[in-house]
Amino acid sequence: MADEIEVCPASELTPEVVVGAGPWAVGNADGELFAVSRRCRHLYADLAGGTIDNDGCLTCPWHGAKYDVKTGRMVLGPQGVFARIPGFGAALKMMTRVLPLRRRQVVLRDEVIYIQ
Numbered sequence: 001m002a003d004e005i006e007v008c009p010a011s012e013l014t015p016e017v018v019v020g021a022g023p024w025a026v027g028n029a030d031g032e033l034f035a036v037s038r039r040c041r042h043l044y045a046d047l048a049g050g051t052i053d054n055d056g057c058l059t060c061p062w063h064g065a066k067y068d069v070k071t072g073r074m075v076l077g078p079q080g081v082f083a084r085i086p087g088f089g090a091a092l093k094m095m096t097r098v099l100p101l102r103r104r105q106v107v108l109r110d111e112v113i114y115i116q
């Protein structure tokens with residue numbers, strides 16, 4: 001397909017792994033493959049370096065904001081010093097209700113993962 005992006009062999013995207021493919025962070029949240037835009041809505045950390053928590057949320061590697069990969073919305077604001085700023089996390093969460101991480105469909109074909 002013309003605008004598909006090849007990600008990696010399916011065997012490499014094991015549960016809880018997140019990789020980068022072009023502008024996308026692609027992961028396996030407990031068997032559910034996802035692709036979301038790669039830059040955190042806080043300070044633009046590369047979400048391809050993130051992790052997946054026990055609830056299947058993508059966690060930013062810099063300040064620990066968490067995203068629901070099904071909606072692209074932030075469900076927990078940045079942690080550390082940012083968590084002490086009144087209303088800051090709530091404002092970011094509200095922003096991602098309007099501007100969630102972009103999402104793309106992930107397909108598995110011939111044991112290779114692609115983003116469509």
Ligand code: FES
Nearest residue numbers: 040042043060063
């Ligand atoms: S850059 Fe992602 S939480 Fe700060």
